[in-house]
Amino acid sequence: MDGEVTVSRAGGLRRAGRPLHPALRPYLCGRTGYSHLAPPYQVRLVPTGHVIMTLSLAEPFSQVRRLGTPGPGTGRIGSAVVGMEDRPAWCVHPGGPQEVIRVEFTPLGAYRLLALPMRELTNQVVDLDDVLGPEAGVLVERLAAARGWAARFDLLDAVLLARLGRGPEPAxxxxxxxxxxxxxxxxxxxxxxxxxxxxxxxxxxxxxxxxxxxxxxxxxxxxxxxxxxxxxxxxxxxxxxxxxxxxxxxxxxxxxxxxxxxxxxxxxxxxxxxxxxxxxxx
Structure with a gap:
């Protein structure tokens, strides 16, 4: 455990954070937990210069659709990885309870920890199972069952630290x-x-x-x-x-x-x- 968990509130949104584990700081820009009882909404997403992994412990999103591109979008998606982007998208949520951990990687941190060529994720929203394999579902189940944000952050940090030892070194x-x-x-x-x-x-x-x-x-x-x-x-x-x-x-x-x-x-x-x-x- 690295530091105490802090929880802040803004309206109905609860935000939980804790300082990053020292060994993960070169690879992550942030790691935050959210819980919210949300009405239906849609939000415009813009490029961040980060790779985002979301661990959804409640309601999935309805779809993510790239602006200016044909097709209906991703369809219903829960836990996912969003690669580096150079265009905007719309994200649609049906509303309901949300409980999410959002992890922001540097692009080279994602290359190291996700262990795949980053060009495969460019402008893509990819189901977590397709990135982490069978361990994705187990991880999400364990995070959902964990009691409190401190336990969740401990579990996630342990998983990322284990992957750190197996991932490729950037040039x-x-x-x-x-x-x-x-x-x-x-x-x-x-x-x-x-x-x-x-x-x-x-x-x-x-x-x-x-x-x-x-x-x-x-x-x-x-x-x-x-x-x-x-x-x-x-x-x-x-x-x-x-x-x-x-x-x-x-x-x-x-x-x-x-x-x-x-x-x-x-x-x-x-x-x-x-x-x-x-x-x-x-």
Whole structure:
């Protein structure tokens, strides 16, 4: 156990958290439990630069549908893994009791702990069984039966720590390239990344995409978008200054990228975005 569990409430939403186990901190961005008696809702999901695993201990989602793509979506889905994304989606929930653990991986943390090429998950919502195999159902049952969030976090940490010893090591060159990109919120030219790691640009793109899930160029777009969206969420900002500060060519470029990645203009996203925690699982 690493630290005490804290529980906060916002309306009917209860949020449980605990500091990450030290050995998992390089691989996870967060791990949070939620419980809620939710009315039916739908929420827009946008790229986060993370890989998300959701462990649903109550009602599954009705569907997750990519905006701008044909087809009905995933159909009914419970526990799942959401890969790296470069486009928005709608998530629809039928309402009812929800109890969820949401785990956010760095992309290379997901590569290590989920032990599969990240390109296989890109823009996908995949049933947990298809990622973890038969242990997925056992894990969810044990988490649902555990008494309290501390016991649940202990169990989940133990499972992830065991997988840590079996997973593939990311290439040091890919780790370095991702660290540079993420540290600069995407504002690093791809040619510089290739020079930094000593690979050809084509080889860097192939290895990076396998282990991160997006190409370096697309990852840079998502990271710039994420930074701009975070600043927008903090309150009113001048869009021209926002564009310049986040590495966009100009305000028009900022708007085009928001339309492509979120399906909204920056102005609409600032007023219409629903907090991601309200989606709970996804």
């Amino acid at each position: 040091p060159e890919v780790e370095h390239a991702w660290r540079l990109l993420a540290g600069a919120d995407g504002a690093v030219p791809i040619a510089r990344l290739a020079d930094e790691v000593g690979w050809s640009r084509g080889y860097l793109v192939r290895r990076f995409t396998e282990q991160v899930g997006l190409t370096p160029k697309t990852s840079a777009r998502v990271l710039r978008f994420r930074r701009a969206a975070q600043l927008l969420a903090g309150g009113p900002v001048d869009l021209a200054r926002l564009a310049a500060g986040c590495g966009f060519y100009d305000q028009a470029h900022l708007t085009r990228e928001f339309r492509a990645l979120a399906g909204l203009t920056p102005g609409r996203m600032a007023t219409a975005a629903r907090p991601v925690e309200e989606a709970l699982a996804l």
